[in-house]
Every structure is written in structure tokens, then in C-alpha cells.
Amino acid sequence: MSKYLILGASAAGISAARAIREQDGGGEITVISKDERVYSRCMLHYIIGGQRSEDETRFIEDDFFEQHNIRWLPGREAVKLDSAGKKVQLSDGETHRYDQLLIATGASSVLPPVENLGRGKQVRSLRNLEDARDIIRLSGGTDTVAVIGAGLVGMDAACALAQRGVKVTVVEVAGHILPLQLDQRAAASYERLCKKHNMEFIFNDMVASVVLDEDDNVQGLKLKSGGTVPCGMVVVAAGVKPNIDFLRDTPVDTGRGIKVNEQQQTSVAGIYAAGDVCESLESFTGQVMPTPVWPSAVRQGWVAGSNMAGRPVRLEDNFAFQNSMTFFGLSSVSFGTINPPGESFRVLVDDRGDAGYKKVILQDGRIKGAILQGDISAAGILGALVKKGINISGLENRVFELSYADFFAQKENGEFYFK
């Protein structure tokens, strides 16, 4: 009987556990997680904003572990890997043997090298449930919060805090919010909405230091431009780093994350990695890179688990350049390249002001990027065309009305595909 050990109980770890159980009914599966509960990290801002309870962020069945006969050991983490002895030592002192190991330990928020950022008592990131709890608690003690970074996590945190009635100032080094997901036009719609909800933005600027009182309580931010932001709390959303410290001095090969092949196998036989902790071949760019999006983590976990249980499958559709978001009721979806990178790209725009905005970037008859804001109802078609690099020559003039009817192809078993 095979012993499967899974480190991490988020998107990748859970998906792998499902795949293993599907393939191997009798194998012994153990899931170890630092988290005390299973929850969706993408939904933490709903807890802060008051839309969801902690229970309501659980993304698996209530009886998931019992139903699939999986042993779950929460509240502990791997501290040491002995790949020769096929053992993992945990923070609780126990050692677990494995035949097949999956490392799905995710990533952690990084604190940029800003003076006093690490010292301030009211400085948090938003990555774990504990962070969400802290942010709620600390936001009760102040009426002004600064958010460093206007990416998806920063904006999620900022808007959720604004919904709690706190005055929020967002500091972003780029010229508009969500610079990796939206162009200036689409970002501007959100910036207007946010300002109506008592939020402020400082663009093209960076934080030089955090102003603290003698007890290390946060008083405000000093900016590189010389400006200041008074605040009683700081949320840092400046990126993440993979949780690979415990792999130091092991033969598991790492770059920006754990290196894996198309079967999610690491450089060591019997050890796999999936999700935010690894770097993998991304489908849109053809580059090996971290792919920190939920669908990639689920897919990679499934590929890892299948291979661990003896079913050889390869990673496909590892598409990281796709995002969906909703702030204050306005939804957007974007794919691929956000702004035309050169002269050879054509940009088509359908701008209806407050009623909606759509943009497509074309090169040689292929869609290289798209933004939909407002009406996102059939966004996935554009996503598929970007991901698959399908030539749409002759359809350019109806690019915003495209439906799958334009590509309809059906197999004998009724499945659709793109020719």
C-alpha cells in the first residue's frame, strides 16, 4: 500500500488528494497543513468586508477528509526533508515517512525593504486566515489605513476595508491600479468608484519609511516624493515568495520556486510540487515561471496527484495570464497582454463609458490580449482564443460579438473543441 504525503491543504494540495483517491482507493493519504482550517485564500477579503463568515470560505465538502478517507493533520508544517530516507520532519516534532511526496506549501507575502515596516505593530499582509482576523481587529482601532501595492491582493484588501468604513489610502509605484491586469482606461473606472467609497490613491510613488511612535505603533507613511500618509495601520501587498526554506540543503532543485517537469515531478524521484510553491511551463508565454492563480494550482495538483498514483498525465492549459475581479459591483476579466507591446499589434476598442469597456489586442490575426469591463458574460471565449492562439482572420469586425457559434465543432461524444 502506497503512502502519500501532501504538504499543504489549499487549491493544489486538495486537488492532488482528490486525484490520488480517484486513482488509488486503498492508498494511505496524509495531508499536513500549517492552516488550522481549509479555506480559499481568494476569499479572505470577503471575511474582512463582512460578506462571508470563516466557515463560508471553505471550498471543500464538509466531510471531505472522512469521505475520501484522508488523514488531515492541521496546524503544523514541514521543517526538514530527508529525501534519501523518504521522511519529512514536522514542526510538532513528529516524522512522517512517504513513498510519494507532494510539496504544495504555497507562498508567503514579502515585506519590501522599507524602513520600520517589519517593526510596526499594525503592519499586516493578506495571505492567511490569521491575517484577515488581524486586519479586522486592527481596523477597529483606527479610522485610517494605508495599503502598499494596488495589485489584486492590495485592491481586495483596500476595498474590503473601505466597506468596513475605514478611510483607505493606496500607494502604488505604477501610474494606475492593477497595472498587471488592467489598462489605464479600465483602471480609471475602478479608481472613480473607489474614491466614492472614501478611498484615495497615490500613484508613481513609493513608501520610504513607516512612521512609528515610541511603542512601535503605526502613525503614518513617509513617501519617496516627500509626502506623508497619516494612518493607524498598514496592509502590505507587494508580492509573494514560495515557501521553500525547508528544502535548503536538499537535492530538490529550486529557482524562483521548485522546478518541476510536465508531470509536476521535482528533480528528486517520488517528490512532486504544485501550486504557488513551484515554477512551471506557462502556456501563454511558453516560459517557465511561477503561476500563482487558482486554476493553475488546481490543475497542477491534479497532474501531480495523478502521476503520484501511477496515472501518467502531463500539465496542459497552464494559463496564468487571466484574471477576473469585481469591485463595488463592477466586474472585469482580462487575458494575456494588457497593452500593445509594439507597432505590429492592432488595438480594437468598444468604449461605452460607464456602460462598459472592451478591448482586444491583435497580432497577425490572433488575439494576444483582451479586457472586458461591465459585460463579461462570455469572456471565456476570448480567453480560449488567446490561450490557444487561434487565428480569427475575417472575424475581426465582430470580435466583441464572437460566440462559440463562430467556432462550433463537436466530437462524437458531444464534447466541443476548437478546430
Next chain:
Amino acid sequence: MKRILINRELCQGCRNCQLACMAEHTEAKSVLMLDLEDPANQARNFVEADLDGRPVPLLCRHCDDPACATACMSGALRKNPDTGLVEHDRVKCAGCWMCVMSCPYGLIRPDQLAGRTAVKCDFCVTRPMPRCVEACPTGAITLIELESKGRLTKAGLPGQSLAREVEM
């Protein structure tokens, strides 16, 4: 599992399937009583015109590898291993639109009333046959039976007498 097979050549674009779908998801379940102006009444299937203006019925595949469920970060979407159906739990759904972003065929959409949860085909689970299939007068949509790996085992399942008449 069962899947709805599409024969686009037989589709006349009457949109009976859409009306049936909308009616089935109202309390009265009646096409006659259906308020077409109420945005709460939203079809989960579509008939779209292709480049030449010919109708193409588009209905959820309940895919073998459902991109919508893979992308779902709330646990609302799940492929039921027993029925093969991709089920959607509106209570769990957070309206994050990862599914809308991921479905390559555009067959799961935000609800057009509140825009808070996704709406997709539920295969009319309480009925022996999806109402759209029953309502199709031309046989453009029929049911097929598949084995668990997704291979076709049986086409033109019974209950589609109307369709056969038209074909003759």
C-alpha cells in the same frame, strides 16, 4: 452520464429550447406564464448566429474536464462523479467570475438580475429529460449516453418522438 448532442443542421433558430429553459427555472414552470421582461428569467442555453447568420444551439457540455469547476475557488462548482453533471451551488458561489472567465464556450454567466452568482445548466435534474431537449421540435438537440470515460455508448435516447417525426 448523459450529454446533449447538437445537430446544428436541424436547428431552425426557434429558441423553443431557451423558452423551455427559462420556464423550467420559474416556479410555475409554464412558458405561457413566463415574463420575458423579467431579468430573473434567464436561459442557461443559447442559440447564436454564426458568421453567415445560421443558428447554432449552444448548451453546457458538463465537460469531462470542466474548466469552470477547475477555476472555481469557492467550491460551488463540482463535477458529480456519479452523474457526470457539473453542478453549481448558488449558496457557495461567491460571484468571483473565475468560471465565466474559464468556460471556453461562454456557457456559464453572471445572473443578470443581481450579478452576484453564476448561472449554468443544471440538466433539469428533477426531470427525466432536460426540458430543452423535450421542447426542441426539430431534433437539433438530443440526448446521448456516455460511459464514465466520456465515450459514446448510445445516441438518440427515447422520448424524442417529435424529433423523429420531423426527421422523417
